[in-house]
């Protein structure tokens with residue numbers, strides 16, 4: 042066990058500015074001791090998510106972050122010491138550790154993860170990203186074979202899985218992503234039917250050409266202009282799964298909301314459903330069985346970006 046606990050502290054909230062390394066600093070603390078019913082865990086992989094940035098804007102489904110706290114985040118962590126019979130040293134858990142080497146947490150908030158290789162899949166396709174894609178698409182979007190599904194932030198961790206699940210379910214799938222290279226990856230590697238480049242401009246025209254018949258299901262990861270474009274392109278009785286608004290996390294809020302609300306929701310008889318992945322926790326076993334089956338059969342490809350070492354995280 043290391044001598045000290047390295048921590049990345051959120052030194053200063055970005056307050057409407059773009060987030061940068063200057064908002065973080067590295068600190069060192071002692072290794073905490075677990076009390077009764079608690080466990081000491083060592084982080085092995087910290088999950089760097091778009092939501093980390095959203096938490097800096099105020100309270101969401103979790104409390105707002107504040108200056109001076111250890112940066113919050115979930116991690117795949119290994120139990121080092123346990124004062125609870127349900128967990129023993131060596132067990133792997135997914136834990137709200139924050140960006141640090143060690144954390145002490147109540148055992149009742151932790152569940153032992155299965156032994157599986159590569160372990161990083163427990164954080165990607167079998168973790169928040171995979172489950173968010175699965176439940177958001179299937180429970181909120183409710184796609185049927187033959188329908189057209191559009192997903193934004195399509196080359197991101199959630200979007201890339203959404204599109205592949207929609208293909209598995211027999212849909213026509215269009216991804217919206219930034220840049221030609223991401224678009225090529227979506228179509229050539231992941232089997233999307235088409236990709237639109239929102240950074241190239243003219244997204245409305247691109248959308249018209251790609252989905253002249255309209256969209257049945259839009260999986261919204263971005264909000265903003267992409268949301269608005271899709272809203273205008275929805276078919277009557279279409280469904281929109283509202284997953285996140287990544288276009289609005291980093292920087293000042295946009296001057297106005299998307300046009301077409303509420304008028305188009307009425308005239309097109311749309312259903313918009315917001316969700317948080319934890320809402321479906323009771324169905325996790327079924328979701329994980331499906332995801333594991335698709336990965337094993339090669340129908341679902343997994344792409345992970347792994348940075349080595351706590352030092353590689355942004356800080357000054």
Ligand SMILES: NC(=O)c1ccc[n+]([C@@H]2O[C@H](COP(=O)([O-])OP(=O)(O)OC[C@H]3O[C@@H](n4cnc5c(N)ncnc54)[C@H](OP(=O)(O)O)[C@@H]3O)[C@@H](O)[C@H]2O)c1
Nearest residue numbers: 091173194197198199218219262285286287288316317318
């Ligand atoms: N509801 C839930 O329970 C839940 C759970 C997990 C995640 N989420 C949400 O799901 C969304 C995707 O998360 P993720 O983990 O997949 O993120 P990710 O892997 O970090 O990918 C995010 C992508 O968003 C795109 N993006 C960034 N700024 C953008 C902008 N201004 N306009 C359009 N696209 C932009 C970027 O791709 P480009 O290069 O293509 O621009 C970026 O790579 C987020 O909104 C997140 O908050 C929700």
